[in-house]
Structures are given as structure tokens and as C-alpha cells.
Amino acid sequence: MAAVAEPNTLSLDLRDIADAKAGPMLFSAAQRLGLGQKIVLQIDRDPQSLLRATAFQLRDAISWSVSDAGGVWQAEVRPRKEAEARDVVDLLTWDHYRLDRQFADVLAAANANRVAEAESIFQDYWIGLRRHVHMENFILGPVLGGGEKKGPLADMLFEHDSIIQQSRLVDETFLEKDYAMLPAICAVLSGSLAKHENREENTLFPIWQAANNQDKLRAEELLMQTKALLGGADDAIVKERFPD
Ligand SMILES: [Fe+2]
Ligand SMILES: [Fe+2]
Numbered sequence: 342m343a344a345v346a347e348p349n350t351l352s353l354d355l356r357d358i359a360d361a362k363a364g365p366m367l368f369s370a371a372q373r374l375g376l377g378q379k380i381v382l383q384i385d386r387d388p389q390s391l392l393r394a395t396a397f398q399l400r401d402a403i404s405w406s407v408s409d410a411g412g413v414w415q416a417e418v419r420p421r422k423e424a425e426a427r428d429v430v431d432l433l434t435w436d437h438y439r440l441d442r443q444f445a446d447v448l449a450a451a452n453a454n455r456v457a458e459a460e461s462i463f464q465d466y467w468i469g470l471r472r473h474v475h476m477e478n479f480i481l482g483p484v485l486g487g488g489e490k491k492g493p494l495a496d497m498l499f500e501h502d503s504i505i506q507q508s509r510l511v512d513e514t515f516l517e518k519d520y521a522m523l524p525a526i527c528a529v530l531s532g533s534l535a536k537h538e539n540r541e542e543n544t545l546f547p548i549w550q551a552a553n554n555q556d557k558l559r560a561e562e563l564l565m566q567t568k569a570l571l572g573g574a575d576d577a578i579v580k581e582r583f584p585d
Pocket of ligand 2: 474477497501537538541
């Protein structure tokens with residue numbers, strides 16, 4: 342029922358599919374939405390209550406618009422943060438949540454031996470993680486500070502190296518089709534990722550937020566740049582810095 346029509350657009354046809362099944366389908370598509378991506382939904386009934394229920398499950402992470410053309414409704418669903426992020430720290434905190442969800446899905450699929458699904462979600466996560474780390478390491482760190490030699494910024498850089506390495510290990514596991522260790526490696530990485538994000542949000546992000554607030558114009562530029570980068574605008578540079 343779901344098909345990729347063009348890059349960054351996922352078409353989801355929920356006509357003739359009851360809410361009990363349509364809800365989980367919409368949920369699993371919506372929870373992976375990245376910046377610059379949208380779901381185009383077709384449905385044969387008013388989708389507002391389905392969309393509201395999905396938004397509730399996703400802690401309000403999506404926004405949407407609905408049009409009605411004679412018995413067939415079409416809805417476009419996008420990440421709410423795309424329009425509403427207050428600043429770069431707000432956006433990165435949301436992206437943590439998104440990466441976590443993706444990785445939890447990789448782990449669940451790996452545990453259930455659904456290897457192809459695990460790999461496809463992992464590839465989304467892997468490029469998303471590298472965009473995120475690129476932004477933090479090379480753009481925000483040098484501008485907003487936090488202690489490059491010693492301090493939360495130094496800790497962040499160190500932990501990023503480890504998370505990138507562990508993720509590369511997962512990537513190699515898929516490449517070599519050596520799936521026996523996959524759930525164990527994924528479980529370790531999932532823990533490292535959650536710990537890192539938590540530490541970052543509690544120690545470094547308050548410093549960045551304060552520094553960012555001191556220059557309104559720069560803050561707006563950083564927010565635009567981060568949206569574009571997380572949406573894939575600089576993938577050539579990102580992949581050069583963090584090869585597969
Ligand atoms: Fe982060
Ligand atoms: Fe980070």
C-alpha cells in the first residue's frame with residue numbers, strides 16, 4: 342500500500358483499509374518522517390480523527406493539511422518541527438527523538454528476523470545520524486562552543502566517534518549478511534545513543550542555547566542551515582566526512 346513516488350514523498354493509499362489497520366500503517370510511516378519529507382495520504386473517509394490519534398501517539402511530532410475531492414480525501418503529513426522549530430537546539434532535540442525511534446525500529450525488526458526491513462530503516466538512520474553529527478561537530482560546535490579541549494563539547498566529540506564507529510559496524514554486518522550478531526550490536530548501540538543524547542541535551546544544549554540567543558540573526562541562519570542539512574542538502578560533504 343505504501344510506495345515511494347518521488348524522493349522525500351511517501352504515498353500511502355488507505356482507501357478500503359479499516360482504521361484498525363490504517364492507524365498502525367500511518368503511525369509507522371509518520372514516525373520515520375525526516376525534515377523535507379512528507380506523506381501523501383489517500384483515504385475514502387475524513388482522516389482528521391485518524392491523524393489526530395497518530396499525532397497523539399507521536400507526541401505531536403506531525404502537522405498536516407487535508408483536502409476533500411468528492412468522497413476521496415487527500416492529506417499531506419509533514420514533521421511539525423519543519424515549520425515550528427524555535428531554534429537549532431529545539432530542532433536537534435526533535436531529531437534525537439526521531440533517530441531513537443528509527444533505531445528502536447531497526448532493533449525490533451532485527452530481533453524478529455525481518456532483515457530486509459531492518460536494513461532499510463537502518464540506512465535511513467545511518468544517513469540521518471551522519472547529517473546530525475556533521476551539524477554538531479563542524480558547524481555548531483565551532484560557533485556555539487562548550488569546551489573543545491575539556492567540557493561538554495569535548496565529551497560530545499568523543500562520544501560521536503564511538504557512535505559513528507558502532508553504526509559503521511552495523512552497516513558492515515548488513516553488507517556481509519552476517520546477521521547472527523545483529524541484535525546484540527544493535528542493542529548496545531541503542532543504549533549508547535540514548536545515553537549520549539541525554540547527556541548532550543542536559544549538559545551541552547543549555548550552553549548552546551544561551552550562546553545562540555545572543556545573536557538573533559545568526560540564530561535564524563543556523564536554524565535554516567540545520568533544516569537544509571538534516572533534509573539532505575549537504576549529503577556530498579556529509580558522506581565525504583563520514584564515509585560508509
Ligand atoms: Fe545531537
Ligand atoms: Fe550528538
